[in-house]
Amino acid sequence: MQPLIETARAKVNLTLRVLGRRPDGYHDIDSVVAFADCVDTLAFAPGGDLSLTTTGPGADACGDSGDNLIIRATRALAECVPGLTLGRFSLDKHLPVAAGIGGGSADAAAALRLLATANGIVADDERLSEAARVTGADIPVCLASRACSMQGIGDELAALDLPELPCVMINPRVAVATKDVFAELGLKKGQFRVGISEVLEAVTWPKVGASADVWLDFLKGGANDLEAPALRVEPIIGDVLTVLRETDGVRLARMSGSGATCFAIYGNADDAKSAGQAIAQAHPGWWVHAGVLS
Structure with missing residues (x-):
């Protein structure tokens, strides 16, 4: 039997608000999420013991395979699905790690999709969502890997009709730990960053079929609340943003997630290609x- 193959698309937070920190320590967020056309590739050969091998330019940065999110997500699903068929995963790693684009989470989500295919589990089975949720905050959004709004602790998702946006993504090959950025944000348990009226304020989303220009105007009204603390943790992020903002044709430049990856959106694909x-x-x-x- 030929191995099953899935791609793991990079996640990009086009906007990211941190509303506050819950008493349990988790942060409430509000984010517009898109997915890029740069990927890792994960293969799965069903049968036998659970294992993971990693190749590709990012293999050395993946750390201990036994603690990889792919293995952890698989074990979480196995707890929900008695008799789950396991097997051998092979990851071709190209996305940078600890980069704010959910590379490890996308890999874990791809693993769950592969396990679903191998075990005859439908895509909307709640056990997949539960395994994703308990394994990592970004894995639920990566399961579908489509544009959406993401709220709560990453578990409240609503699909968005986002047009294709030409982009350039940059990572300076500096790993940034999410926990360090949130620590620099400095919220105490139970502390809010915004007032209740702002939380309850309804968002007027662009209409279905809205153009890229309409979406860019909408996105410009947002921000990434983690950008400032991430700059204090790793100042090179400021250099990356400056480089992007000085390119021809750039319409919007911002950091994704907790960094250090930054992105820029352009008016057309030629400008994005030339800038890149x-x-x-x-x-x-x-x-x-x-x-x-x-």
């Missing part, structure tokens, strides 16, 4: 991707 080529030539040590968000 110029940045890659000027900064050969950086990870640079020119493509599309959707």
Whole structure:
């Protein structure tokens, strides 16, 4: 039997508000999420003991395979599904790690989709969602890997009709720990960053079929609340944002997630491609991707 194959798309937070911190320590967020056309590739051969091998340019950064999110998500699903068929995973790792684009979470979500296929589990089975939720905050949104609004602790999702947005993504190959950025944000348990009226204020989303220009105007009204604390943790993020904001044709530049990956959106694919080529030539040590968000 040929191995089953899934791609794991990078997640990009186009906006990210941190509303507050719950008494249990988790942070409430409100985010517009898109997915990029840069991926890791995960193969699964059903049967036998659970294992994971990693290849590709990012393999060395993946750490202990026994504690990888792929293995943890599989074990979480096995607790929900008696007799789950396990097997051998092979990950071709290209996305940077600890980068604010959910690379490990996307890999784990791809593993859950592969296990669902191998075990005849339908895509909307609640056991998949539960395994994703208990394994990591970004894994539920990566299960479907489509544009959506994400709220709560990452578990409240609503699909969005987002057009394709030409983009450039940059990571300076500096890992940034999410916990360090949230620590720098400095919220105490039970503390809110915004008033209740702001939390309850209804969002007027662009209409179905709205153009990229309409969406860009909408996104410009947002922000990433983790950008400022991430800059204090790793100042090179400021250099990346400056480089993106100085490129021709850029319409919006912002950090994704807790960093250090930043993205820029352009009016057309040619501008994005030219910007990506110029940045890659000027900064050969950086990870640079020119493509599309959707």
